[in-house]
Amino acid sequence: MEVVQMQRRFAEYTASLFREGFLDAQFTQLQQLQDETNPDFVEEVVSLFFEDSEKLVNNLAKTLDQQNFDYKKVDALVHQLKGSSASIGAQRVKNVCVAFRQFCEDQNVEACLGCLQQVKQECFLVKNKLETLFRMEQQIVAAGGSIPVMEYN
Amino acid sequence: MNFGRGGKGVGAGSMSAAVYGGVSDQFPAGLRVLVVDDDPTCLMILERMLRACRYEVTKCNRAEIALNLLRQNKNGFDVVISDVHMPDMDGFKLLEHIGLEMDLPVIMMSADDGKQVVMKGITHGACDYLIKPVRIEALKNIWQHVVRKKKNEWKDLDPLGSGVEDGDRPQKVSDDADYTSSANEDNWKGTKKRKDGEEEVEERDETSTLKKPRVVWSVELHQQFVAAVNQLGVDKAVPKKILELMNVPGLTRENVASHLQKYRLYLKRICSAQQQQNGLNLAPQDAPYVPLSSLNGFDYQAVAAAGQLQPQSLATLQMAGLGRSGSKSGIGITNVDQKNLFCFENPKSRYGDGRHQQQIANAGNQPNFLHGIPTTMEPRQLAHFQQSSQSFGNLNIQVNTHATNCTSLMMPMAQQQPRGAILNEVAAGNVSRIASQLNPSNGNAGGLVRSVVAENCRGQVYNPVVTQGSSIAVKHPAEFSCSSFPLASTPRIPSIMSKMPTQDDINSRLKAAGGFVPSYDIFSELQQHKSQDWALPSVGLNFDGSQNTHPVQGNFDVSPSVLVNQGISSDQKSEANRNASPAGSVTLLPGQANGQTINQRQSINQHLIGLHVESLPVPKVDRDQNLNSQHTLYSEQFGQDDLMAAILKQQQFGLGAVEPEFDFDGFPMDNLRV
Numbered sequence: 001m002e003v004v005q006m007q008r009r010f011a012e013y014t015a016s017l018f019r020e021g022f023l024d025a026q027f028t029q030l031q032q033l034q035d036e037t038n039p040d041f042v043e044e045v046v047s048l049f050f051e052d053s054e055k056l057v058n059n060l061a062k063t064l065d066q067q068n069f070d071y072k073k074v075d076a077l078v079h080q081l082k083g084s085s086a087s088i089g090a091q092r093v094k095n096v097c098v099a100f101r102q103f104c105e106d107q108n109v110e111a112c113l114g115c116l117q118q119v120k121q122e123c124f125l126v127k128n129k130l131e132t133l134f135r136m137e138q139q140i141v142a143a144g145g146s147i148p149v150m151e152y153n
Numbered sequence: 154m155n156f157g158r159g160g161k162g163v164g165a166g167s168m169s170a171a172v173y174g175g176v177s178d179q180f181p182a183g184l185r186v187l188v189v190d191d192d193p194t195c196l197m198i199l200e201r202m203l204r205a206c207r208y209e210v211t212k213c214n215r216a217e218i219a220l221n222l223l224r225q226n227k228n229g230f231d232v233v234i235s236d237v238h239m240p241d242m243d244g245f246k247l248l249e250h251i252g253l254e255m256d257l258p259v260i261m262m263s264a265d266d267g268k269q270v271v272m273k274g275i276t277h278g279a280c281d282y283l284i285k286p287v288r289i290e291a292l293k294n295i296w297q298h299v300v301r302k303k304k305n306e307w308k309d310l311d312p313l314g315s316g317v318e319d320g321d322r323p324q325k326v327s328d329d330a331d332y333t334s335s336a337n338e339d340n341w342k343g344t345k346k347r348k349d350g351e352e353e354v355e356e357r358d359e360t361s362t363l364k365k366p367r368v369v370w371s372v373e374l375h376q377q378f379v380a381a382v383n384q385l386g387v388d389k390a391v392p393k394k395i396l397e398l399m400n401v402p403g404l405t406r407e408n409v410a411s412h413l414q415k416y417r418l419y420l421k422r423i424c425s426a427q428q429q430q431n432g433l434n435l436a437p438q439d440a441p442y443v444p445l446s447s448l449n450g451f452d453y454q455a456v457a458a459a460g461q462l463q464p465q466s467l468a469t470l471q472m473a474g475l476g477r478s479g480s481k482s483g484i485g486i487t488n489v490d491q492k493n494l495f496c497f498e499n500p501k502s503r504y505g506d507g508r509h510q511q512q513i514a515n516a517g518n519q520p521n522f523l524h525g526i527p528t529t530m531e532p533r534q535l536a537h538f539q540q541s542s543q544s545f546g547n548l549n550i551q552v553n554t555h556a557t558n559c560t561s562l563m564m565p566m567a568q569q570q571p572r573g574a575i576l577n578e579v580a581a582g583n584v585s586r587i588a589s590q591l592n593p594s595n596g597n598a599g600g601l602v603r604s605v606v607a608e609n610c611r612g613q614v615y616n617p618v619v620t621q622g623s624s625i626a627v628k629h630p631a632e633f634s635c636s637s638f639p640l641a642s643t644p645r646i647p648s649i650m651s652k653m654p655t656q657d658d659i660n661s662r663l664k665a666a667g668g669f670v671p672s673y674d675i676f677s678e679l680q681q682h683k684s685q686d687w688a689l690p691s692v693g694l695n696f697d698g699s700q701n702t703h704p705v706q707g708n709f710d711v712s713p714s715v716l717v718n719q720g721i722s723s724d725q726k727s728e729a730n731r732n733a734s735p736a737g738s739v740t741l742l743p744g745q746a747n748g749q750t751i752n753q754r755q756s757i758n759q760h761l762i763g764l765h766v767e768s769l770p771v772p773k774v775d776r777d778q779n780l781n782s783q784h785t786l787y788s789e790q791f792g793q794d795d796l797m798a799a800i801l802k803q804q805q806f807g808l809g810a811v812e813p814e815f816d817f818d819g820f821p822m823d824n825l826r827v
Contacts, residue, residue, distance in 0.1 A: 026286045033201050033289070041201060049194040079238055083264035084194040086286040 003145035010136045011148050017133070022126050027089030031149070043134050049088045050127050056081045057123065060116055064109075074112065075104040081119065093122045181296030182207035185229060189219040189247065190236040190262075195285065199234065202289040216242035223255050230257060231299045234283075237263035237270060245277045252278050253418065258298035262287055370412055374401065378412060 001009075017023045027042075034041040060077050063069045082097035100115035137147050186208045190196045196212050203210040211230070213219045216239055223230060233251055237244035248259045261274040262283035274282040280298040283291050370378070381398035382390040392410035399409070 026288075029202075029286075029288055030198065033198075033205055038201065045194060045197050045201075048197055052193055076238065079264060080192060083236075083238075083285045084192045086264055087192075087195045087198050089286070 001139075001143075003140060003143045006136065006140045006143060007145055007148050010133070010140060013133060013136060017129055021091050021095075022129050024089045024091040026087065030088060045088055046130050046134075049084055049090070050123070052084060053081060053093075053123050056084075057116070057120055060119075064113055064116055071104045071107055075101055078104060078115075078119075090122075090126045093119060093126060096122050179207075181299075184208045184296050184299065185231045186210050186234060186295070187219060187222060187230045187232075188212045188234045189216055189239070189244075190214060190234075191239045191241075192236065195236070195287075199287060199292070202287070202292050205289060206293050208292075215239070216244070216247040219247065220250055220254075223251060223257070227255065230255075232258045232260065232295055234260045234262060234295070237261055237265065237274070245273060248274075248277045248279055258302045260295060260298065374399075374404075375412075377401065378409070378416070382413070382416075 014023075018027075030042050030045060056077055060074065060081075063074055063077065078097050078100045082094055082101065085091075085093035085097060096115055096118045100112065100119060103111035103115055140147060184206075186203050188196065188199050188203065188210060189212075190199065191214050193214065196214055200210050200212045211222065213222060216235070219233070219235070223233070235244050235247055239247075244261055244263075248261065251257055251259050258280040259278070260281040260283060261277075261279040262285055263270060264285040266284040271282050280302070281295070377399045378395060381395040384398060385391070385394050390413070392406045392413055395413065396404060396406050396409045
């Protein structure tokens with residue numbers, strides 16, 4: 001595939017991620033922070049996020065699994081996840097967290113469990129999407145091209 | 154001066170230069186930021202963003218580490234950015250610590266944008282609150298907080314006419330850092346010394362009209378200071394006399410005054426820190442009181458002397474501790490219970506032992522007691538002690554000092570015996586009022602407010618206020634020397650501290666003051682909320698009236714007492730005064746908020762400590778005017794003894810305001826070494 005083609009595909013793919021709500025403006029901020037001195041910044045941050053979120057989600061699952069779990073603890077974990085997902089621009093994950101927190105406040109155990117599943121799902125999805133994106137980037141770079149700068153409107 | 158980047162004081166140098174119209178063309182580049190967040194993703198992003206703004210970034214993921222870093226590098230940072238929700242320490246607590254110890258601008262951030270949380274940030278003195286996800290644009294402007302803060306400091310200093318005093322503020326920061334930084338004594342002597350020496354020289358050299366050189370309290374200087382204080386006697390250590398004794402050229406009374414306040418604050422912190430450190434163990438070591446001696450180099454003798462740890466109390470504690478030392482916890486009561494117990498106990502014992510306490514307070518020979526208590530006694534234990542012996546003035550202190558002891562503080566108030574009861578009621582009532590007053594106020598009340606807000610769960614204002622570390626509570630007990638201790642940090646803190654209140658005194662005081670020693674005129678100057686007068690009888694709370702354009706602000710150290718005294722006006726030593734004061738001081742706190750958040754907080758805290766310890770140094774001239782007569786009262790010098798005494802007093806008198814506060818969890822005892 002030609003570089004130009006790859007770049008076009010990359011641009012379209014990125015645009016779709018934004019359109020579908022997987023990513024938001026914050027992700028663009030991250031991209032803008034990437035430069036020659038920090039060429040892998042986005043990828044590093046994203047992997048860090050997934051590493052961390054996995055722990056959080058596992059922790060959540062364990063907590064919710066208990067008989068009488070503490071909603072405060074759940075809330076704290078979700079809050080954490082909300083913060084980090086918002087920081088990398090994983091919008092859908094963040095949105096689920098927002099709802100999740102509300103259910104914690106309402107002490108709605110079922111809804112909480114439902115949210116847990118949703119959060120897992122969303123994390124999984126966005127992880128895949130981003131992995132695809134990074135792969136495309138690498139291909140472009142390998143082919144000698146440069147990554148198109150996305151403008152998120 | 155040539156400030157290179159990265160050196161201590163270097164940044165400050167360039168910063169201040171920049172601030173003052175200076176020259177640093179780099180500014181705000183090179184701004185030294187410390188970012189604290191337990192979320193690694195956010196931390197990484199923030200670091201990258203801050204670097205992109207050309208700031209010097211240090212990141213850490215734990216609040217304790219951050220505090221240590223700050224303490225070790227007193228002037229190593231310009232601004233701190235901290236997350237609100239952290240596992241090891243609440244962001245607000247960290248905020249308080251920083252405000253008290255280092256007086257740096259702190260920016261809070263969180264994914265939580267709920268109004269409550271944001272308000273909490275404000276009341277705790279954060280200079281800004283960022284909502285996550287943080288954008289780089291938001292970070293680009295954080296330098297404004299640094300500039301603003303410095304600008305305010307200077308402004309405060311100026312009116313005081315202390316042209317010489319440069320740097321009371323910066324000094325304060327560094328002083329605090331000195332106190333709080335690393336735990337060992339060695340710090341004092343080692344690096345610090347070196348650094349201080351260097352800094353001191355540098356700073357003095359670079360005096361310029363704009364820049365106010367900081368007086369760096371090197372180890373020797375501090376030792377001279379402590380020696381002078383001890384020589385004068387806790388009760389009598391006034392900045393002026395200390396200055397004379399020290400005989401250090403170039404040192405001003407204001408320098409000494411502010412240092413004195415910090416010192417007191419430091420002492421207070423030690424107690425609470427120790428307490429906290431000891432967690433639930435009554436006697437961490439086998440001998441409950443052994444730790445006392447092992448307290449870090451702290452001159453507890455002085456403290457003990459100052460405060461009035463009575464031998465009896467000490468003995469009691471020891472016995473209790475020993476008796477219980479079977480188990481660390483010794484006391485079967487749960488911590489919480491004990492605390493409550495303690496609270497209850499306190500009032501009783503306090504009052505019951507009023508007479509005792511007086512004696513005890515005077516006795517003050519138990520250096521260990523003071524220190525030991527915190528270290529060895531858990532609040533619980535304290536409670537036990539109380540149970541076992543009535544004369545636990547100290548306990549009260551400790552319990553109160555412990556941050557968690559808010560309740561205890563409050564409790565004492567509530568629990569007071571008949572005599573105390575009256576007081577309690579009054580105090581409680583006042584406290585509530587104060588609390589409410591405090592709460593709504595913007596966080597500038599500094600520490601007090603913060604604590605109020607933060608810990609105000611108890612609903613008892615008193616505690617929160619006290620816990621703030623200010624010696625509101627202390628005020629009461631602190632009476633021993635001067636009737637109205639102006640709580641160092643909070644102007645509003647009741648000046649209860651000033652003297653060994655007799656029971657009657659206490660009563661009257663409480664009644665009138667609601668247990669608060671108001672007097673912080675300083676605050677009033679700050680213009681705080683005049684309206685905040687805690688409904689306490691505040692005698693002359695000057696703070697409302699006296700707003701001396703923040704003279705105080707710049708130098709809290711000096712004035713707290715002064716201010717407080719005002720409240721007390723009539724009779725420093727007399728309880729009556731005290732009564733008045735509480736009102737005064739209390740209000741001050743909230744009021745402070747005007748843009749002084751951190752400073753105020755710090756001041757408050759400082760004052761509080763000062764109050765405890767001593768009768769606050771002679772207030773600044775400006776204040777004097779305001780103070781009706783209070784100056785004298787406060788001029789009693791409180792040395793460490795005073796501090797302790799104050800603490801004891803408070804406890805004794807059930808003012809409950811004993812410093813509960815020290816919430817400074819992160820305050821390693823070691824650092825307290827003097």
